[in-house]
Amino acid sequence: MINIKYFFKFAADILLFHGIFMKLTNTSEYALRILTYMAKDPGQLYTAKSLIEKLKISDKYLRRLMTTLSKEGFIYSIQGRDGGYSFKKQPNEIFLADVVNAVEGMDTYAGCVLGFEECSCENPCVMHSTWVKVREEFMSVFTGKTLSDLDFELAKRY
């Protein structure tokens, strides 16, 4: 017999943790979605217009972001008629960490889960021992995976 009250509590937790914390800023999301989408067919030249239509990202915001990604050296931008964007760095040389680092001010994120600036195993907060494993899993994905390591066969959306 299922206790309805706790079922809903549990369901709410699942919904909550499906997203909470694990969600990047819009800007990082956009950057990753754009670059992973481009990485599916890395040789192509992509116009802002085509990316906007495909990825449903706000026009001017995407364009600004593309300029950032260009200045950061991930892509070329070709101005004028028949212009667009294509990879400068190879997708297998672009780590997920690099992308996020490029579009967000790294200095914004000085601390860990509980916001302390100077953290170490020698000066731990109360969550440290429970948190370390998650943090390392997380780090290994974002520092270890490149744009070309992702599962393009599986993906049904960008």
Next chain:
Amino acid sequence: MINIKYFFKFAADILLFHGIFMKLTNTSEYALRILTYMAKDPGQLYTAKSLIEKLKISDKYLRRLMTTLSKEGFIYSIQGRDGGYSFKKQPNEIFLADVVNAVEGMDTYAGCVLGFEECSCENPCVMHSTWVKVREEFMSVFTGKTLSDLDFELAKRY
């Protein structure tokens, strides 16, 4: 022989991922720091003043947050002289997820890492297969650990 350029790149990644993404909002941080600090000695009555001094959190912001935590049923608030806050729910009944859920609008977080609203294994994004494991580790900590499950012996800071 160490390649200096890559050493610095690596160091930057470590710094980056020490914080990035894994950092909660200030509000959630505060809530967790306050409640974990109180959970170290759960029977005590804590004044806002003492919490502000100990945890270095902005006066009015902390007070507002305490009212929220009170309304959400985690703590009692006792007004007037000799007033303060103490636990209403037992710390071992308060999951980390509950705290974050209470102080942040859950509706803000509708999606997962790439921001999609309707996600499932049947409709995955390009990161899904690499991301699922991290997400589950993460979920198990926040839905599985209560305030009293944390390592109070180890902790040197709140």
Next chain:
DNA sequence: TATATATACTACATATATGTGGCAAATACT
């Protein structure tokens, strides 16, 4: 050179999170 089609840039507009000031209300003590 004129035109169509691109990206680049700057400034402003809006939304949200975070922080602050001032005063009201509650309670214990004298």
Next chain:
DNA sequence: AGTATTTGCCACATATATGTAGTATATATA
């Protein structure tokens, strides 16, 4: 009752992220 101490509330101030408008610049083609 009066005072000191404490929480509660509301409105505004500030910082940051996000989104929008308008214009300038670059390039291929006719």
